[in-house]
Amino acid sequence: xxxxxxxxxxxxxxxxxxxxxxxxxxxxxxxxxxxxxxxxxxxxxxxxxxxxxxxxxxxxxxxxxxxxxxxxxxxxxxxxxxxxxxxxxxxxxxxxxxxxxxxxxxxxxxxx
Amino acid sequence: xxxxxxxxxxxxxxxxxxxxxxxxxxxxxxxxxxxxxxxxxxxxxxxxxxxxxxxxxxxxxxxxxxxxxxxxxxxxxxxxxxxxxxxxxxxxxxxxxxxxxxxxxxxxxxxxxx
Numbered sequence: 538x539x540x541x542x543x544x545x546x547x548x549x550x551x552x553x554x555x556x557x558x559x560x561x562x563x564x565x566x567x568x569x570x571x572x573x574x575x576x577x578x579x580x581x582x583x584x585x586x587x588x589x590x591x592x593x594x595x596x597x598x599x600x601x602x603x604x605x606x607x608x609x610x611x612x613x614x615x616x617x618x619x620x621x622x623x624x625x626x627x628x629x630x631x632x633x634x635x636x637x638x639x640x641x642x643x644x645x646x647x648x649x
Numbered sequence: 650x651x652x653x654x655x656x657x658x659x660x661x662x663x664x665x666x667x668x669x670x671x672x673x674x675x676x677x678x679x680x681x682x683x684x685x686x687x688x689x690x691x692x693x694x695x696x697x698x699x700x701x702x703x704x705x706x707x708x709x710x711x712x713x714x715x716x717x718x719x720x721x722x723x724x725x726x727x728x729x730x731x732x733x734x735x736x737x738x739x740x741x742x743x744x745x746x747x748x749x750x751x752x753x754x755x756x757x758x759x760x761x762x763x
Contacts, residue, residue, distance in 0.1 A: 639691030
């Protein structure tokens with residue numbers, strides 16, 4: 538069964554304190570792994586897509602990496618505006634559907 | 650900027666009422682998805698359209714849920730005889746082509762069934 542597990546469920550950081558969020562997955566052929574950010578009362582906002590093990594992508598203070606079994610979202614010197622829920626999703630390969638399978642997210646709070 | 654839009658943003662329904670939720674995808678996007686998000690959970694897949702064809706409806710929880718996209722653009726998710734367990738945020742997403750593309754999400758419709 539295709540599954541995504543994110544850890545920790547919640548993380549509290551001080552401004553400037555770097556950390557990483559984990560996304561472990563089991564999937565029958567990976568078409569892509571996606572990271573989204575979700576603010577309260579809003580829809581998920583796209584951050585990154587990773588397609589193959591060893592791939593890395595960066596955007597401002599965020600960097601996403603991918604191995605065959607997990608992905609990490611590294612947050613360097615976070616600011617309070619980085620506070621949000623970070624969602625990881627996989628897109629299984631094969632078949633006619635492009636559905637995403639999401640984890641339950643990591644709620645990040647960055648305190649000034 | 651024309652992103653994905655959804656309406657209404659909030660809907661309160663009495664148990665047993667029918668509701669209709671609308672999604673306007675990004676213009677020209679081929680693929681359209683509906684997801685259901687319960688409080689504190691990640692979105693869960695409901696159904697997928699490629700143009701007007703509904704290619705996957707495996708996530709629809711019961712036959713009270715029905716979705717359509719008759720002209721390959723706007724989509725409607727209809728829930729008949731709503732139940733309290735239908736209370737959730739319903740998210741719509743679209744992507745430019747048929748396979749392997751990033752999905753862009755709308756703001757969601759928050760449904761509360763009393």
